[in-house]
Amino acid sequence: MSSSNHGLGRRSVLAAGGLGASALGLAACGGSDDSSSGGSGGGASADFDEHGPITFATGKDTTGVLKDFLDRWNKDHSDEKVTLVELPESADDQRSQFINNAQAKSDAYTVLGLDVVWTAEFAANQWVVELPKDKLPIDDMIPATVETATYFDKLYAMPYATNGQLLFSRKDLLKDAGYDEPPATYDEMYEIIEKVMADQDGINGFGGQFAKYEGLTCQLTGVVKSAGGELFDNDGKPQADSDAAKLGLQTLRDGFDKKYIPKEALTYKEEESRQAFQDGKLVFLQNWPYVYDKFEADDGSSKVKDKVSVSLVPAVKGEGTSTVGGLNYAISAFAKNMGTALDFIAFMGAAEQQKAWFLQTGNPTAATAVYEDEDLKKKYPFLDTLKDSIDKGAVRPQVVKYGDVTQAIQEAAYGCLSGDTETDAALSDLQKQLTDLTEK
Template sequence: MATHRRGLSRRTVLGASAGAAAALGLAACGGGSDDAGGSDSGGAAADFSERGPITLAKGKDTTGKLQEFLDAWNTDHPDEKVTLVELPESSDEQRSNLLNNAQAKSDAYTVLGLDVVWTAEFAANQWVVELPKDKFPLDTLIPSTVETATYFDKLYGVPFMTNAQLLFSRKDLLEAAGYTEAPKTFDEMYQIIEKVKGANPDQLGYGGQFSKYEGLTCAVTGIVKSAGGELFDDQGKPHADSKQAIAGLQTLRNGFDQDYIPQEALTYKEEESRQAFQDGRLVFLTNWPYVFEKFQADDGSSQVKDKVLVSLVPAVTGDGVSTLGGLNFGISAFAKNKGTAVDFIAYMVAEERQKEWAIATAQPTAAESVYEDADVIAQFPFFPQLKDAIDKGVSRPQVVKYGDVTQAIQENAYSCISGSTEAKAAMTDLQKTLTEVAGK
């Protein structure tokens, strides 16, 4: 998927697998059953007349801002209060919790915080209800974000956040090495690292999310796309063994083999890689925008304050491509007070709160106006670049049996970058597994 994420078409969904599904968001396959589970909703229209207290179940809020939004809602709606149910920080554990709740047909969770690649599973199994489009300001949201919440042309979620990764560079080290701009390709980046390390052998080069979890799926999806390849085409057919896909993975392997990427990066997730860059140990880092505020901290916790250059992620050839993330709000099919839930979601995605969230958290929201807002840009000058990264980004495979797919990507890619398997063999094995999963 090239410029924008697309909605889940009938061909893409059915091409992945007929019947039971397992999906996964931002971390590795979390032990949930691939059993369809089903629901007792039978596809009937949801009852949005019920009102009363509800819960919001989502991953741990590390911003501190979410509770402010909930407090404001609760003050204005004393009989329809929202209680935050914080799920674990790990996305595989989040999915496991949501899956267990759905299979138990529990009403404990009302509004669900869903990763953008969970739509197919939750909608196909009727674990979330179709939403009334006219109740939400969909025309103010980035169209591609709305498509991530759409299944068979029906709305099953409303986008709250989107996300794209960026390249963070140590501009002081670049300047010392004779460079004024961030690298546009991996080859350029590796050349700069070699020059920087020549003057300081202890300086580490490039960091990203290379541990065996969902972050590695994001890394591989983006780099394969930037090499001119794709893991799946629009028909749901895998192409992991194409020469372009192999070249993408080989680029990462080269980085490890030549010490441009340190071996410790094999354990990096978002926070480990962020900390290494923030401590001044890395020249370059690919990560999500939330890290920028931490880099600019003036409490002594950051060694890179005012030393960070922000740009698009590097490419193998052509433009750098970020794998996209994001969070959609859905409503559990088993919840009470769905009418209140609809109004609460509309409240959360209103433009004024989208702007407030972006300014407070540095996290990219789904509202288009945020990326042109003078107040936002004054605080985060890279937001126009971030919108460019979102527009050029690529989705992770939008397939129903996503859990099996992401696990296969992680296992084969990690085997390669850790030195156990060569790139061609790893991608050949991956192609075989994806073909079996997709039924192609």
């Protein structure tokens, strides 16, 4: 995978700055807690000889199948059972609870399900322990995913899942409007929307994640990248008021102003936008690939079954760029029974579980082999497109005070998209805020 060429490869550069005077480092995701701005220390030393019951703390399981995987483990490990601790669905709330647990030095959480941009922050603060590479199937993982689990060349988590957003299109509506292919750019997409909406009553154009939460940071990061820029440069300096950033944000603002993006999209997170498309209310949707299974469900819940095509997300110019997502599994520095935790992580990273999770949930996993698997290719005919999306993906800002940074990005973007501020003013103010946050 080549996604290191699109931001992941800067990890060591920004990390070095983070431990120096510039205060720049590696990101977490969500929340406004700035407690990660320094190393709190106090992490327990890793004892992988200790075995016994453990807990697995991760975000709410919206798939409904995680329990089956844990049952499979527990059936064969009666003295080392895993108990699931479900955290909120919101990434912001998950991060806050993880940090609170770490600051209390609590052993309530053993294995942590961390967003890919949290791993290094937790490592820097000694909230998670270094993992032995020879005990985990790291060599079988996409190299870029391993980078997200690495801090100063040491492994602090095991990549479990990766992700790239895709564009889902109503191919039946496109055909009726005279289009054979999904749009490659926003200009093309807006043109199609205008024609479809003129011919169809009660349908809206484009849906994405535009509510004021982490998904909006993902949305802006990708659209700015596709406009030829980044919110932070390779040295970790904010570039929020660059011409590319202005072009990217204005492209989205134009969509709202011209009603190509419905006003209610300002309330959309992943599930709200998925439901709107699934109910036949949208021509286009940008979302993660898990939604595809729901669109193709046989139970009558989907009004778009057999009517959906899949492509790369639209570009402002050049190629469409998704923000990379995913999940890493780490072990709390304050946990007991780390030996069991390590074995459980290895179990979840094994090829059998990686394939099964992808097949059953539609959530892409980190193992390289799944992208060549015939069963997966049959179920997900867009697998090559997904791999392309991940390869070309953008990474959210990798900064120590990520909670404050993402909140500032969300406020600026939401204020502009909702019409409260204009693009230049919103990004000028954001540039000042980001500069203050990264220079203190």
